[in-house]
Amino acid sequence: MSKLRVQSFAISIDGYGAGPDQSLQNPLGVRGGELMEWFFPTRMWRKMQGHDDGETGVDNGIAERGFDGIGAWILGRNMFGPVRGPWPDESWKGWWGDEPSYHAPVFVLTHHARPPLKMAGGTVFHFVTEGIHVALERAIDAADGRDVRLGGGVSTVRQYLRARLIDELHLAVSPVLLGSGENLWNGMDMPSLGYECADHVFGERATHIFLRRRLDAAPAV
Ligand SMILES: NC(=O)c1ccc[n+]([C@@H]2O[C@H](COP(=O)([O-])OP(=O)(O)OC[C@H]3O[C@@H](n4cnc5c(N)ncnc54)[C@H](OP(=O)(O)O)[C@@H]3O)[C@@H](O)[C@H]2O)c1
Numbered sequence: 001m002s003k004l005r006v007q008s009f010a011i012s013i014d015g016y017g018a019g020p021d022q023s024l025q026n027p028l029g030v031r032g033g034e035l036m037e038w039f040f041p042t043r044m045w046r047k048m049q050g051h052d053d054g055e056t057g058v059d060n061g062i063a064e065r066g067f068d069g070i071g072a073w074i075l076g077r078n079m080f081g082p083v084r085g086p087w088p089d090e091s092w093k094g095w096w097g098d099e100p101s102y103h104a105p106v107f108v109l110t111h112h113a114r115p116p117l118k119m120a121g122g123t124v125f126h127f128v129t130e131g132i133h134v135a136l137e138r139a140i141d142a143a144d145g146r147d148v149r150l151g152g153g154v155s156t157v158r159q160y161l162r163a164r165l166i167d168e169l170h171l172a173v174s175p176v177l178l179g180s181g182e183n184l185w186n187g188m189d190m191p192s193l194g195y196e197c198a199d200h201v202f203g204e205r206a207t208h209i210f211l212r213r214r215l216d217a218a219p220a221v
């Protein structure tokens with residue numbers, strides 16, 4: 001059965017998954033890039049940028065495993081881009097250039113309909129206006145037995161957590177304090193939602209926390 005997995009989701013010590021005021025210049029919000037400093041030196045990230053170098057330690061191994069067995073993705077509209085409100089036109093095609101590294105169907109949650117967007121290398125962005133359950137059903141169908149990766153951002157992860165639909169959540173906790181932005185934990189009672197810490201691993205630049213939904217915790221309908 002397909003799992004819904006969050007992988008390599010970076011947060012600050014104080015729980016922020018993005019800084020405030022996202023823009024073209026600051027895709028992760030102001031100071032949000034600091035959350036990803038554990039990832040940038042890895043071989044995985046360097047490969048995504050078209051380079052054949054990078055570190056191969058603990059952080060890299062965990063980042064690489066996050067791509068194993070993934071058949072489809074779900075993203076929130078703000079992770080897809082900084083455009084808000086009705087799409088002014090179809091010129092925005094994501095942050096990732098002509099050939100995004102998803103290489104799979106990607107279901108983007110939005111309130112604003114838009115036709116599917118086919119990119120080079122197998123990525124197709126589908127814009128889903130019917131909510132998180134429909135996005136998950138479509139992603140599971142597209143994944144064809146493999147897992148679905150929930151890429152973020154914060155609001156999207158929080159919705160799926162509240163619905164108890166995430167099976168596994170890997171957080172890369174970066175040693176920074178942001179103080180403002182999009183907070184993952186604000187008002188979340190994770191034990192009551194059925195989550196427990198399965199493991200933690202110290203990487204070179206981040207502490208990796210592996211949460212999972214307890215077997216007795218059924219998804220909320
Ligand atoms: N720390 C990390 O590892 C990580 C990973 C990914 C992203 N990020 C960052 O997180 C930030 C984005 O997070 P975010 O919390 O601002 O936003 P988000 O979760 O990416 O997207 C939220 C938006 O998606 C649409 N949406 C979400 N749920 C919906 C639903 N149920 N039905 C219909 N539309 C829905 C809405 O857009 P509309 O109403 O406008 O359509 C909503 O405003 C960015 O800065 C991104 O770079 C961080």
